[in-house]
Amino acid sequence: MKRLTAYVLLTVLFLSGCGAQMSPDEAQESIQVIAMDTAMLITTYGERSSAAAYACEDVIRDLEAKLSRTVEDSEVSRLNAAGGGAVEIGWDAYSLLERAAAYSSSTGGAFDITVAPVVSAWGFTEDSFRVPSQAELDRLLPLVDSSQVSVTPSLDSNGDGPKATVTLGPGQAIDLGGLAKGYAADKIVGVLREHDVPRANINLGGNVLAYGGRPDGTPWRVAIQDPARVGEQDAFAGVLALTDSFAVTSGGYQRYFEQDGKTYHHIIDPATGYPADSGLTSVTVVAALGEGDGSGFPGTMCDAYSTALFIMGEERALAFWRDEMMWGEEGCPFDLVLVTEDGRVVVTEGLADRFTLEESSGYTLEVVSP
Amino acid sequence: MKLTTKQLTLCALLTAMALALSYLENLFPLSLAIPVPGVKLGLANIVTVFALYALGPGEALLILLARCFLGALFAGNMNALVFSLLGALSALGTMVLLSRRRALSIYGVSVGGAAAHNCGQIAAALLTLGSTAPLYYLPVLLAVSLLTGGLTGLASACLFRRLRHTDLMKG
Amino acid sequence: MRPSPKLHPTAWDALVVLCVAALAIALALFQWRGGTSQGLTAVVSVDGTEIDRVSLEDAAGEKTYQAGAYTLTVEYAAGSARVRTSNCPTQDCVHTGVVSRGGQSIVCLPARIVIRLEGGAPDPDAVDAVLG
Numbered sequence: 001m002k003r004l005t006a007y008v009l010l011t012v013l014f015l016s017g018c019g020a021q022m023s024p025d026e027a028q029e030s031i032q033v034i035a036m037d038t039a040m041l042i043t044t045y046g047e048r049s050s051a052a053a054y055a056c057e058d059v060i061r062d063l064e065a066k067l068s069r070t071v072e073d074s075e076v077s078r079l080n081a082a083g084g085g086a087v088e089i090g091w092d093a094y095s096l097l098e099r100a101a102a103y104s105s106s107t108g109g110a111f112d113i114t115v116a117p118v119v120s121a122w123g124f125t126e127d128s129f130r131v132p133s134q135a136e137l138d139r140l141l142p143l144v145d146s147s148q149v150s151v152t153p154s155l156d157s158n159g160d161g162p163k164a165t166v167t168l169g170p171g172q173a174i175d176l177g178g179l180a181k182g183y184a185a186d187k188i189v190g191v192l193r194e195h196d197v198p199r200a201n202i203n204l205g206g207n208v209l210a211y212g213g214r215p216d217g218t219p220w221r222v223a224i225q226d227p228a229r230v231g232e233q234d235a236f237a238g239v240l241a242l243t244d245s246f247a248v249t250s251g252g253y254q255r256y257f258e259q260d261g262k263t264y265h266h267i268i269d270p271a272t273g274y275p276a277d278s279g280l281t282s283v284t285v286v287a288a289l290g291e292g293d294g295s296g297f298p299g300t301m302c303d304a305y306s307t308a309l310f311i312m313g314e315e316r317a318l319a320f321w322r323d324e325m326m327w328g329e330e331g332c333p334f335d336l337v338l339v340t341e342d343g344r345v346v347v348t349e350g351l352a353d354r355f356t357l358e359e360s361s362g363y364t365l366e367v368v369s370p
Numbered sequence: 371m372k373l374t375t376k377q378l379t380l381c382a383l384l385t386a387m388a389l390a391l392s393y394l395e396n397l398f399p400l401s402l403a404i405p406v407p408g409v410k411l412g413l414a415n416i417v418t419v420f421a422l423y424a425l426g427p428g429e430a431l432l433i434l435l436a437r438c439f440l441g442a443l444f445a446g447n448m449n450a451l452v453f454s455l456l457g458a459l460s461a462l463g464t465m466v467l468l469s470r471r472r473a474l475s476i477y478g479v480s481v482g483g484a485a486a487h488n489c490g491q492i493a494a495a496l497l498t499l500g501s502t503a504p505l506y507y508l509p510v511l512l513a514v515s516l517l518t519g520g521l522t523g524l525a526s527a528c529l530f531r532r533l534r535h536t537d538l539m540k541g
Numbered sequence: 542m543r544p545s546p547k548l549h550p551t552a553w554d555a556l557v558v559l560c561v562a563a564l565a566i567a568l569a570l571f572q573w574r575g576g577t578s579q580g581l582t583a584v585v586s587v588d589g590t591e592i593d594r595v596s597l598e599d600a601a602g603e604k605t606y607q608a609g610a611y612t613l614t615v616e617y618a619a620g621s622a623r624v625r626t627s628n629c630p631t632q633d634c635v636h637t638g639v640v641s642r643g644g645q646s647i648v649c650l651p652a653r654i655v656i657r658l659e660g661g662a663p664d665p666d667a668v669d670a671v672l673g
Contacts (some may be wrong), residue, residue, distance in 0.1 A: 032655045039648040039655055041670075057589075121577040127630070203670040214669065221666075225673025233645065239668055250595050250673035284672055423546045468557070475547035478554030485561040505568075510567035516558055528546040534545060 029053040035064045035237050036181055038205025043155050044192065045199045045215065052195035054189045056202065063184050066092055067176045069116070069125060077172070079166055080116070080173040086312035088154075088162035096176050096183055097151050097166065099297055103304040104146040107320065111308035112270040112361070114168075116175035122275075124266045125175075129257035131264060137273040144270045180206040182303025185246055189289055191337075206249050207303060210242035211289070219243045226361050227253045228337055236358045237282070237339050238365075240351065244289045246299040250306035251282030251339075258350070269311045278313030284337040284353060285309065298332040305334065314338055314346065318368060321348055325370045373429070379428055381421075387438040388417035390445070407414045412484055418524040419480050420461055424533075427466045434458050453494045460490030476530070477523035484519030485512055580660035581643060582621045585615070597658070598625045599623065611652035622656060624649065642667065 030272050033040040040060065043050045047050040068074050079087045090098070103111045121124060121132040132140075148169030155161055169173065181204045192200050192211055197211035199212030201220055227341040229235035230253045240247060244254045252275065269276040285306045290296035309317040321336055326336035327353030345363045347355045349370065391413040398411070414437060421430040432512065438458055442451035464486035468479045488511040496505070587595040587608045597606070599619050606613050613634065616625045621641040625635040627649060634649035644667055646657040 032586055032657070034588055034650065034653045034655070037650070039646075039650060041646075041657075201669050206672055208670045208672055210670070220670065221668045223668040223671045225671055227673075230673075231638070233638055233640060236668070236671070242557055251673060254673065282673070469546070471553070472547075473551060473553040474550045474557065475549055475554050477550045478557040479546070481554070481561060482557050485564075509565045509569035512561055512568070514559055519561075523550075530545060530548055 009057040018354075020153070029228070031057060032138075033060055035060050036068065036177075036184075036205070037070075038181075040205055041201075041203045043201045044195075044197050046195070046197045046292050048195040049197065052192060052197045054197065055191045059187050060184050060204070062150040063092060063180055066090060067096065067180045069173075069175050075175055076174060079168060081166070084168055084170045084172075086165045088169045090164055090279050091163045092183070093166075093176070094151065094153070094163040096179050096299075096300070097149065097164075097174075097184075097233070099304070100174075100176070101146060101149070101151075101181060103308065106324070107305070107308040107312070109146070109270055110303050110311045111143055112146050113176060114146050114149065115179065115268055115270045116173040117143050117171070117267050118270075118273045119175060120173070121273075122256060122266075122268065123257075124262065124268075129259070129264070131259055132273075143169070144239075144273075145169065145324055146174075148172060149174065150151070150297075178307045179300050179303050181205065182246070182248060182300040183297065185209045185299035185303075186290075191300050191309065194246055205253065206240075207299070208247045209299065210245050210247065213243045221302055222247055224249060224282070224284055224339070225251070225253075226336060226358070227251045229361075235361070236363050237345055237363055238337070238355055238357045240284075240286065240337070241354045241356070242286070245286055246289070246302045247284060247286045248283055248299075248302040249284040250310045251279065252276070252310070260337050260357065267307060267310050276311040276312060276313075279341050280310055280313055280317070281341055282339040283310040283317065284332050287332045287334040290332065293367050296332050296364070298334075302334065308337075309336065314340060318346070318348075322370050378430065379423060380425065381402035381433055382437060384417050385423050385433045385436045385440070388414040388433060389441055391417065392437070392441055412487060412515075412522060413525075414458075415461060415480060415483055415487065415519075415522045416525045416529070418458070418478065419465065419483065419522060420529055422462070422465055422469060422479075423476070423526075423530070430466075434462055440534035445522075448504075452490050452497070456494040456497075457487045457490040459492075461487035475523075476527050477520060479519060480526060481516060481519030484522065488515050544644075567571070581620060583615075583617065583658045584657050586655050586657070586660055589655075595622075606652075606654055608652040608654050611654075613649055613651070613652060613654055615656060622658065624656070627652070644669070 027047060028045050030043040031053045032040060042053045042056050060319045065071055066075050066126055069076055071077060075089045075093045082236055092297055100113045118137065121140055123129040143323060151164050151166050153164045185202065185204055185207050188202055188209060192333050199215065202209040202211065208222050213219050219241065222242050223236040224238055224240065225239040226235045250267060255266035256263050265275045267276050267313045285302040287298040287302050290298050309320065312320060317336065325333060335348045335354060337351060338346040340346065343363055344366055345357060346366045346368060348368055350368045357363060395411045418430055418434055421433050438451060438454045441454060461483040465483040466480050468482045469473055490533045492505065492508050548663055566589060581597040583595045583597055583607060595617050596618060597620055601618050603614055603616050606615065609628045611627065614626045615623050616623050621639050623639045624647055629636050629651040631651060634647050637647045640647055640658055643658050643660050646655055648655050
C-alpha cells in the first residue's frame with residue numbers, strides 16, 4: 001500500500017506543470033421552423049446551442065410579423081393598405097427600405113420592391129395563378145417605381161418607437177419578400193455571436209448561412225439544386241464548400257405554374273411585367289460574413305442580387321459583377337454561380353476553388369475573371 | 371506483484387509520459403486529415419507496448435489504469451473514461467496474448483493492439499449511444515490502425531534499441 | 542530483465558496486418574451490401590413540434606398524419622421513406638419521392654409537416670444544405 005501511495009504521488013509529481021485541457025463534446029441543436037412561406041432548418045453548435053437556435057427562431061418570427069405581406073397587421077400590410085397615407089415603421093422595416101432603395105439604384109431597377117402589384121396580378125401572392133392581360137399589365141406597370149416611395153426618418157426616435165414615416169404613391173404596394181430572408185440571416189449572425197456559437201448551418205429556404213465550418217473542421221458543403229431536375233433527390237448542379245458565408249439562390253423553378261402548355265415562374269421582370277426570360281435558370285450569390293456590426297448587410301444583399309441578376313441575364317449579370325467588384329459602393333464583395341438554359345454553369349473567379357461541378361449533371365463549367 | 375523502487379519509479383515515469391503523450395496528440399488532431407470521430411495517433415500506446423515488454427503485463431495494466439483515470443480526471447470528462455478504458459484494456463489484452471507468440475515482432479504486437487484499441491472504443495460508443503451507427507466507422511478506423519500501429523511499433527522499437535544497453539532495463 | 546522483443550518485422554507480423562486488413566474489408570463490404578439503414582430514423586414534425594419518430598432499420602408500413610385540413614400518407618420501408626399520398630394543393634411532398642439518407646427531408650408546406658431523416662451512415666461527402 002505504501003508503495004502504491006508512493007507510485008501515485010510520483011506520477012502526480014512527474015506531471016506537475018502539465019495541465020490537460022480537452023474541449024468538451026460539442027452540443028448541437030437542430031430545429032425546424034416554417035415561416036416566410038418556406039421550411040427553414042436551423043442547426044447550431046456549442047454549449048448554448050439550444051438557446052441560440054430558439055433565439056434565431058424568435059428573430060425570424062418577429063421579422064415575419066413585421067414584414068410579411070400576408071400577415072394582416074404587419075407594418076408592410078398596413079403600408080400597402082394605407083392608400084398613399086403616411087405609416088410609421090420600426091427599425092427593421094426602415095433598414096430594409098433603405099437597402100431596397102440602394103439595390104434598386106445599383107441594379108438599374110432590376111430589383112424593385114414596388115413590383116408587388118404586378119406579382120399579385122399573376123396570383124403569386126395568394127397562390128391563385130393566372131396570366132394577366134397585356135392591358136392589365138400596362139395599367140399596373142407605371143406603379144412599379146421605387147422613386148415614389150418616400151421615407152422620412154423620425155428625428156426624435158429613441159428606444160423602441162417608430163424610426164421613420166413612409167408614404168407610397170397612389171395604388172402602389174411593396175413586397176419585402178425578396179429581402180426579408182437575407183435580412184433575417186444578417187440578424188441571425190448577431191444572435192450566433194451573442195451565444196458564442198462556434199458553428200452553425202442555417203437554411204432559410206434558399207438562403208443559407210454557413211457559419212464557421214463543419215465539426216470536423218472542413219467547410220460546410222452547400223449544394224445548388226439542378227434547375228433542370230427539380231423534384232429529384234440529390235439532383236445538384238454542383239456543391240459549394242463554404243465557411244462564414246451567405247449563399248442565396250434564385251431560380252424560376254422555385255415557384256411556377258403552367259397554363260396552355262406554357263410555364264410561368266415567379267420572378268417578375270419589373271421592366272416588362274412578365275416572368276424574366278433571360279436565359280438563366282438559376283443564380284446563386286455568395287458573400288462573406290460582415291463584421292457583424294450591422295453594416296454592409298451581406299445576407300440582405302445576396303438575397304436582393306440573386307433576384308436582380310436572374311432578371312438581368314448572364315451578360316448583364318457578369319458586367320454588374322465586374323463593376324461592383326471594381327467600383328462597388330455597397331461594401332460587400334460577392335461571387336456568383338449562374339446556371340444557364342443552354343447547359344453551362346458559370347462561376348466567378350472567387351468561387352473557382354470552392355465550387356465542385358456535379359459530374360452527373362451534364363453541365364460544362366466556365367470560370368470568369370473580373 | 372512486487373515492485374522494486376526502480377520499477378516503481380519507472381512505472382510512475384511511464385504513467386506521466388503516457389498522460390503527456392495523450393495530451394500531446396490532442397495538439398495534432400489526426401481527425402483533420404481523416405474526418406472520422408475517434409481517429410487518434412494513439413501515442414500513449416507506445417508506453418503500453420514498452421511497459422509490457424520492459425516491465426510485464428501487471429505493471430502495464432497498472433500504468434494503463436492510472437493513465438485512463440487520471441486523464442479523465444484532468445479533463446473533467448468522466449464520459450470519456452468508458453471510451454479510453456475499453457479501448458486501452460482491449461488493446462492491452464490483445465497485446466499480452468500476441469506478445470506470448472515469440473515469432474511476432476514488436477510491430478505485429480502494436481498493430482494488433484491498435485486495431486483492438488479501436489474495436490474497444492467502438493464497443494464503448496455502441497454501449498453509451500445505444501445505437502449501431504458507430505459501427506460504420508470501424509472499417510476506416512481499422513485501416514487507420516494499421517498505420518498508427520506501425521508508427522507506435524516503430525517508435526517502441528527505436529526506444530528499445532536505445533535503452534537495451536542501459537541499466538534502466540535491468541531489473 | 543525480461544527477454545527483449547524482436548525489433549524487426551517478421552513474416553508473422555504481416556499475418557497480423559493481413560488479418561486486420563481483412564477484417565476491415567469484410568466489415569466495409571458487409572455494410573456496403575447491407576445498405577445504410579442502420580440507426581436511420583424518420584422524425585416527423587408539425588410546425589416544428591415533433592409528433593412521431595419511426596426507426597427505419599427494418600420498418601415497413603404506412604402511417605397517416607393529419608395537420609389542419611391536410612392528411613399525408615407516409616410509406617416507411619427499411620432505410621427509406623416517402624409521402625405516398627397527400628391532399629395538399631402543391632403535391633411537392635409527393636413529388637419529392639423517396640428519401641433514404643440522414644439529413645434528407647420531405648417538406649409539405651401547406652400542412653406544415655416536415656419528415657426529416659436522422660442518423661444512418663456518416664458520409665463526409667454528404668451535403669449540409671441545399672440551395673434551391
